[in-house]
Amino acid sequence: MSLIDARNIDFGHGGQTVLHGVSLSLEPREIVTIVGPNGSGKSTLLRVLIGALKPRRGTIIRAAGLRIGYVPQKLHIDPTLPITVRRFLNLPKAVDRAAAEEALEKAGVAGLTERQMASLSGGQFQRVLLARAILGKPDVLMLDEATQGLDQPGSAAFYRQIDAVRRDLGCAVLMVSHELHVVMSASDRVICLNGHICCEGTPEVVSATPAYRELFGTGTGGALALYRHEHDHDHDHTHHHHEAAE
């Protein structure tokens, strides 16, 4: 059965409608990417799915006991709040030292335990967020523009890490992104969102749809080429290529 099944979600505030008639379901082990222009409701949809926002209409059914690992777009820690990486990983549940170190290693930032969160670089910070999310052994990992602020090689490496984590934990991944080429290559399914779902399907299908081309304009030509390139590598070399690159 589906991990999450959202039907006909409407969301808005005041007279403004952000999401209209959005239906989405997520199967175990599936990688689904939501793409869309700024203000298309991508982050809102994710926040509706984690329960942070109440939809006006529609139903959300989660599998019983579903564990969600959420990696927010940005996490602002107030400068008055001192917190080490180790302590941060203990939220919301305390974990033992070995588990914490293992999670950091899986996320690609081993050995940061005693550092202050505020002293981390953007990439390290996102990876610590990822480590915290996987500590709860999630059934689904949700990432909201998790590579914002990372440069291209940085975000490519981050997505490879997510792919490795997914294979390791066997969880589903639902992510929101605007970095089409890097993301699409890794996805089983792409959902193109602009307030409503414009189109969805495999990366090949979506990138060929007129609705998608209309939303993302001419820039997609180059992105598409890049996407095909990445796609070949993923399948031919079963990721040795990527792991070696790290």
Place this chain on the structure above:
Amino acid sequence: MLDDFLMRAALAGVGTAMAAGLLGCFVVWRRMAYFGDATAHAAVLGVALALLFGTSITLGVGMVALAMALLIHGLSGQRTSVDTMLGVLAHGALALGLVAVTLIPGQRIDLDAYLFGDVLSVTRMDLAVIWGGGAIVVAILWWQWQAMLTATLSPDLAYAADLNPRRAQLILTLLLAAVVAVAIKVVGALLITAMLIIPAASARSYATTPERMALLSMAIGALSAVAGLRLAVLLDVPVGPAIICVAVAVFAVSALGRTLRQLA
């Protein structure tokens, strides 16, 4: 031991400072200083109502602080900025309280005692209220610590972990009202926010985790209370303001130390 009024004052000061020092960390982390002000200022209105209806001051202050805190909690759920509204409520409640207190027929009350505290007159009963209330505040924060901290760092992380950040906010709101009711006798309505914020801010420079900051803040609060009391007796000045002066001095030293360390 409790027969000595100075000893009672010291115990009242330490009890209040520990509860306020712990809760104050959340006030600082969540930027609720104005929230604290509004709740504390409403306490004066609580004094007026308690005198009018002949109930205990603690009860009156507690109820009005609670009503104010719940009102602000409700407002903070809206999408609009509550900053201006907090200002209106804080000073409106203070002004209304000041007017109401002087209008109570048949009593000339010592307003200063409620504005700046009157710790030298605490009774055994007051002590029981202060330590009992303080213990409840500390116990609830201890019990809810992980959830509170997660919600403070990010409401979305809390939601994703099936925790309710609005509930955490509500608990803090209630505890704030409790601390106001407990602290009014010690530092008075005008300086309660100082008791919440200054020890926590001083502790920040020397803490690496939230827990260490909380313990340090409680210790600094307790130290300020004892030292402030001695200073007040020595110089014959009001105790509440003296306690805050010591806390500010600790903060200055801590801030200076931090700057020097950064330069070194």
